[in-house]
Structures are given as structure tokens and as C-alpha cells.
Amino acid sequence: MKVAIMGYGTIGSGVAEVLRVNQEILKKKIGEPVELKYVLDIRESIPEDNDKLINDFSIIENDDEVGLVVETMGGIHPAYEFVKACLEKGKHCVTSNKALVDACGSKLISIAKAHNCNFYFEASVGGGIPVIRTIHHNYAGENLIEITGIMNGTTNFILTNMREKGADFGETLEEAQRLGYAERDPSSDIDGFDTSRKTAILLSMASGNRCRHEDIYTEGIRDISKLDFSYAHELGMSIKLLGSVQQVEDKYFAYVVPMMIPKSDPLFSVDGVFNGIRIVGNCLGTTMLYGMGAGKLPTASAVVSDIIAAVRHKNEFQGIGWSENMLEIEPMGSNAFSYFIRVEGTSSDIEADLREYFLNEDSELKPIVLDNRTDEFALLTDVMFEDDFLDNVKAFEAKTGRRIFHFIRTEKET
Ligand SMILES: NC(=O)c1ccc[n+]([C@@H]2O[C@H](COP(=O)([O-])OP(=O)(O)OC[C@H]3O[C@@H](n4cnc5c(N)ncnc54)[C@H](OP(=O)(O)O)[C@@H]3O)[C@@H](O)[C@H]2O)c1
Structure with a gap:
């Protein structure tokens, strides 16, 4: 498989290094060599692989020998246009670019499907974590x-x-x-x-x-x-x-x-x-x-795992991804959490209000005080929907004249 890397920065140069260092292992595992043919970058020269450096994308696009393209430039444009053009030529594409996958993933996956090749993006989430x-x-x-x-x-x-x-x-x-x-x-x-x-x-x-x-x-x-x-x-x-x-x-x-x-x-x-x-x-x-979750070689290793997958599935669309149908996400207010709250003053004269707004009837009130501070204390509320919690914070502040300085959502010990 002949490969081109677009963007010879941290990850792109890491991919070239992994291909170089693990050349023999890769050949053994996938039954054919993976050969780096081009490196596309804006720069006029790069440290290693300078003989492969090009500045003109159309060389990659129009070279039928290049079966796989690695996109490690980052950003959405021109990464999208370059990847789209390669997929349309039936070249497999692999990216580490989460901005591209988030913004254009579904489109690129359907273009890959239409041209019976693959668009892989393992390194876009969690770096070296598969x-x-x-x-x-x-x-x-x-x-x-x-x-x-x-x-x-x-x-x-x-x-x-x-x-x-x-x-x-x-x-x-x-x-x-x-x-x-x-x-x-x-x-x-x-x-x-x-x-x-x-x-x-x-x-x-x-x-x-x-x-x-x-x-x-x-x-x-x-x-x-x-x-x-x-x-x-x-x-x-x-x-x-x-x-x-x-x-x-x-x-x-x-x-x-x-x-x-x-x-x-x-x-x-x-x-x-x-x-x-x-x-x-x-x-x-x-x-x-x-x-x-990041870093040159761990992320490059994930990119190389995609290269291996592409070689193994070079004649078929593998279907990793999702449809172009838009998902509806439930509103934040309908999530339920327990909340850590920091409250102004001391709890002694507002215990009934704290119970009314933040605790269930049978829950114990357990204020947390740091080094005998009298300017604030903290509390873990019972589990409630976010919309209700925000309403309760407003009602509590209006009734008691006390501020909730800060809150953090928590997962309770189970
Ligand atoms: N770094 C990480 O640990 C990590 C981890 C996971 C995912 N990622 C993702 O991987 C992608 C690359 O990250 P990176 O850290 O390797 O970035 P980087 O070091 O900035 O490398 C990007 C390279 O692409 C070149 N480039 C930019 N636009 C280009 C264009 N139009 N044509 C040709 N070359 C172009 C840049 O050249 P110039 O420097 O001259 O602009 C640079 O050499 C990003 O999407 C990032 O989010 C990075």
C-alpha cells in the first residue's frame, strides 16, 4: 500500500516514524509493505522524509498509486476538501482530526461508502486509546x-x-x-x-x-x-x-x-x-x-492501526461511523444530579430552608465547614433534575438572602 501524509507536524511526523520503526512488523502482520510516498506540508523543507515532501495537494489526488491518505493537518478547511477529493478517487482516508470528524464525519463516511473505501478516525478521540x-x-x-x-x-x-x-x-x-x-x-x-x-x-x-x-x-x-x-x-x-x-x-x-x-x-x-x-x-x-490520550507516538500508533485496517479492508467499505440523520439530544435541564453547593454564612439559622430546597424529607443535613470558617459552608444535595435545582437555587437565595457561591455536579458514592 502506498501512503501519503498530509500535514507533517507532531502527529504526521509521528506516523512517518511509526511506519519507519515498525516497518517489518507491519509487513508481517498485514502481508504487504506500507510505503510512504508523499508528505504534504506548507513548509519548504522538513527534517526527515524531505525527499518525499510536496507542497501541491493535486499530486496526491492524481497519483493512482496512492491508495491511502493520512490527514494530520488539523482544522476543517482545507482538510475537508482534501479528504473528500481523495475519497472520491477511492483512496482510503485516515485522520486524527476531531474538528473534521465532528463537523463533517457523517458526510465523509457517506462519500467513503459511495466510493467503496474507508474513512477511519480512531485517533480523533482518546489519542492512543482504541x-x-x-x-x-x-x-x-x-x-x-x-x-x-x-x-x-x-x-x-x-x-x-x-x-x-x-x-x-x-x-x-x-x-x-x-x-x-x-x-x-x-x-x-x-x-x-x-x-x-x-x-x-x-x-x-x-x-x-x-x-x-x-x-x-x-x-x-x-x-x-x-x-x-x-x-x-x-x-x-x-x-x-x-x-x-x-x-x-x-x-x-x-x-x-x-x-x-x-x-x-x-x-x-x-x-x-x-x-x-x-x-x-x-x-x-x-x-x-x-x-x-494525546502525544506524538501514542496518537500516531492509533493512526497506524487505522492504516492496518484499511489495508485489511482495502476492497470494502467497513461501515465504522454513523448516518447523516440528526440526533436530538435531551435538554441539560432533564439530567439529574446530586449537587455540591457552597453557601454563604453558616447553616445554623437556615437549616429548614436548606432542607426545603435541597434535601429529601428523610435525608440528614450534613454541612461541611472548613477550618471553622464562618463566611461559607458546603453541602451535598439529594439527587434532583437540573431544572428543579436551578429554580431551587433562585428561590433559596430570594427567601434567605444568602448566596450560593458555587455548585459542582457530583456522582454520589454508591
Ligand atoms: N498533538 C496531539 O497530541 C494530538 C492528539 C490527537 C489528535 N490530534 C489532532 O491531530 C491533528 C494534527 O495535530 P498536530 O498536533 O500534529 O498539529 P501540528 O503539529 O500543528 O501539525 C499540523 C501540520 O500540518 C501542516 N499544515 C497545516 N495546514 C496545511 C495545509 N493546508 N497543507 C499542508 N500542510 C498543512 C502544518 O504546517 P504549519 O506548521 O506550517 O502550519 C503542520 O506542519 C489535529 O487535528 C489535532 O487536533 C493531535
């Missing part, structure tokens, strides 16, 4: 009830450091930028959009229908403070940015939010730049995939 193929093949016979993951190494690095060092968000973000774990403009990571795109891809895989990340309720981690972590520590919990997809009968729920999770949750111990994806199936029960 989540796409696991859902498609291994869990094909499961009714997938839930997929919830820590899918952004930057935010997980920041939250882990805040917990371990008792540091605040701003200083930890600066450290992450210094160490190269966060971009100079970190918005896509810390405001949750990167996780939201990956969640949209997982929701499309789970439902078989198309959804857009813009339709997924998304919150980032900017408002998480070291005080929140002090309370989480008292509760034996941690705070993680989670992307979650759930199916209840024929309804789909999805969101990206920071959550307080208990020690019993397998995602509790996914720390630093690592990713973890918990999958719950009706017969399977709970499993978790864990590993490097």
Missing part, C-alpha cells in the same frame, strides 16, 4: 448505557495539580503552559470544547446518528478553585472534567462538565495527562479504557 474500534467491534452486541470519559490531558493535568499541590487555577494553568501541556491560547481545552468534540463523536458512534458538539451542553474548568478542592478532599472526592453520553430507552443525554467524583469511580485515579473512558453496557457492566 475507543472507536472497541465501540464498533467489541461492543457491537451491547446496549451501551453510558460512555463517560476524561478526554483532555491538559485539563486533567491542571485539575490533578490543583488537587495535589493545593494550587489555584490561574497559577496551575501558567505551569501547564510553561511545561508545554497547555497552549498559549488554552480556551479549546479549558473551556471544554475539545472534550465536547470528542463527546459528540462518541455520541454519534453510540447512537448511529449525527450530532454536533455545539448541541452538547459544555462547561469548562475556569471556575474551579482550590477551595472546591479543599471541600472535595473532606468528602473523599476529586474534581474531573467529564464528557458523558447516556442512553435511556430511546433518549440520548450528553454533556461536558466538571464533576465531583467519589473514590469508587474508576475515573477517580485517572491523573495527570492520562485519559480514561468508562463504558457501561447492559450485559458488559462497567469497563474502563485508560492510556495516553
Whole structure:
């Protein structure tokens, strides 16, 4: 199989390296050599593979010897136009680009189908973690009830450091930028959009229908403070940015939010730049995939796994993906959570109000106070629908004149 790589940055050069280093293994496993013919980039020269460097896409498009194209340029344009043109020529395409898969995945999958080739995107979610193929093949016979993951190494690095060092968000973000774990403009990571795109891809895989990340309720981690972590520590919990997809009968729920999770949750111990994806199936029960969710060689390894699949299925459309039908996601207000709330003042004179708005009749009121602070305390509410909770917060504040400083959705210890 002759291959072209479009975009020779971190991942593209990683793919070339894996093809070089594992050349013999690949040949043995798939029965034919995988030969890198072209590297397309904007630059005039690149460190390795300079003899293969081209700047003109039409060379790849028009070379019938090239049977597979790897897209690692990033962004939607011109990645979409390039991949579309290659699929229309019957060339298999493999990408690590979640923005492309989220925005144009369903279109590219149907173009691949029409031209009897494949569009693969394993590396677009979870980097080196094989989540796409696991859902498609291994869990094909499961009714997938839930997929919830820590899918952004930057935010997980920041939250882990805040917990371990008792540091605040701003200083930890600066450290992450210094160490190269966060971009100079970190918005896509810390405001949750990167996780939201990956969640949209997982929701499309789970439902078989198309959804857009813009339709997924998304919150980032900017408002998480070291005080929140002090309370989480008292509760034996941690705070993680989670992307979650759930199916209840024929309804789909999805969101990206920071959550307080208990020690019993397998995602509790996914720390630093690592990713973890918990999958719950009706017969399977709970499993978790864990590993490097980004980085040159782990991500390139996932791209190469797609190259192998394409060689093995070179004469057939394999059908990994979803239809062009738009999925309707249930509104955020219809999700139910227990909430961690930080309330102004002390609880002594407002116990009846706290019970009225946040607890069931038979629940015990257990305020959490840090080092005898009198300016605020915290509480875990009983489980309630998000719409009801937000109404109750307003009603509580109006009646008592006390502010709810902050809330974080939680998963209760079971
Ligand atoms: N880095 C990771 O750990 C990781 C993990 C999973 C998925 N991904 C995804 O993989 C994709 C690539 O990421 P990356 O980190 O490898 O990015 P990168 O280092 O910026 O590499 C992209 C490369 O493509 C080149 N390029 C951009 N537009 C081009 C065009 N029109 N024609 C030819 N070449 C073009 C860039 O050239 P210039 O530098 O000159 O612009 C650069 O060399 C992104 O979609 C990213 O989200 C990355």
C-alpha cells in the first residue's frame, strides 16, 4: 500500500516514524509493505522524509498509486476538501482530526461508502486509546448505557495539580503552559470544547446518528478553585472534567462538565495527562479504557492501526461511523444530579430552608465547614433534575438572602 501524509507536524511526523520503526512488523502482520510516498506540508523543507515532501495537494489526488491518505493537518478547511477529493478517487482516508470528524464525519463516511473505501478516525478521540474500534467491534452486541470519559490531558493535568499541590487555577494553568501541556491560547481545552468534540463523536458512534458538539451542553474548568478542592478532599472526592453520553430507552443525554467524583469511580485515579473512558453496557457492566490520550507516538500508533485496517479492508467499505440523520439530544435541564453547593454564612439559622430546597424529607443535613470558617459552608444535595435545582437555587437565595457561591455536579458514592 502506498501512503501519503498530509500535514507533517507532531502527529504526521509521528506516523512517518511509526511506519519507519515498525516497518517489518507491519509487513508481517498485514502481508504487504506500507510505503510512504508523499508528505504534504506548507513548509519548504522538513527534517526527515524531505525527499518525499510536496507542497501541491493535486499530486496526491492524481497519483493512482496512492491508495491511502493520512490527514494530520488539523482544522476543517482545507482538510475537508482534501479528504473528500481523495475519497472520491477511492483512496482510503485516515485522520486524527476531531474538528473534521465532528463537523463533517457523517458526510465523509457517506462519500467513503459511495466510493467503496474507508474513512477511519480512531485517533480523533482518546489519542492512543482504541475507543472507536472497541465501540464498533467489541461492543457491537451491547446496549451501551453510558460512555463517560476524561478526554483532555491538559485539563486533567491542571485539575490533578490543583488537587495535589493545593494550587489555584490561574497559577496551575501558567505551569501547564510553561511545561508545554497547555497552549498559549488554552480556551479549546479549558473551556471544554475539545472534550465536547470528542463527546459528540462518541455520541454519534453510540447512537448511529449525527450530532454536533455545539448541541452538547459544555462547561469548562475556569471556575474551579482550590477551595472546591479543599471541600472535595473532606468528602473523599476529586474534581474531573467529564464528557458523558447516556442512553435511556430511546433518549440520548450528553454533556461536558466538571464533576465531583467519589473514590469508587474508576475515573477517580485517572491523573495527570492520562485519559480514561468508562463504558457501561447492559450485559458488559462497567469497563474502563485508560492510556495516553494525546502525544506524538501514542496518537500516531492509533493512526497506524487505522492504516492496518484499511489495508485489511482495502476492497470494502467497513461501515465504522454513523448516518447523516440528526440526533436530538435531551435538554441539560432533564439530567439529574446530586449537587455540591457552597453557601454563604453558616447553616445554623437556615437549616429548614436548606432542607426545603435541597434535601429529601428523610435525608440528614450534613454541612461541611472548613477550618471553622464562618463566611461559607458546603453541602451535598439529594439527587434532583437540573431544572428543579436551578429554580431551587433562585428561590433559596430570594427567601434567605444568602448566596450560593458555587455548585459542582457530583456522582454520589454508591
Ligand atoms: N498533538 C496531539 O497530541 C494530538 C492528539 C490527537 C489528535 N490530534 C489532532 O491531530 C491533528 C494534527 O495535530 P498536530 O498536533 O500534529 O498539529 P501540528 O503539529 O500543528 O501539525 C499540523 C501540520 O500540518 C501542516 N499544515 C497545516 N495546514 C496545511 C495545509 N493546508 N497543507 C499542508 N500542510 C498543512 C502544518 O504546517 P504549519 O506548521 O506550517 O502550519 C503542520 O506542519 C489535529 O487535528 C489535532 O487536533 C493531535
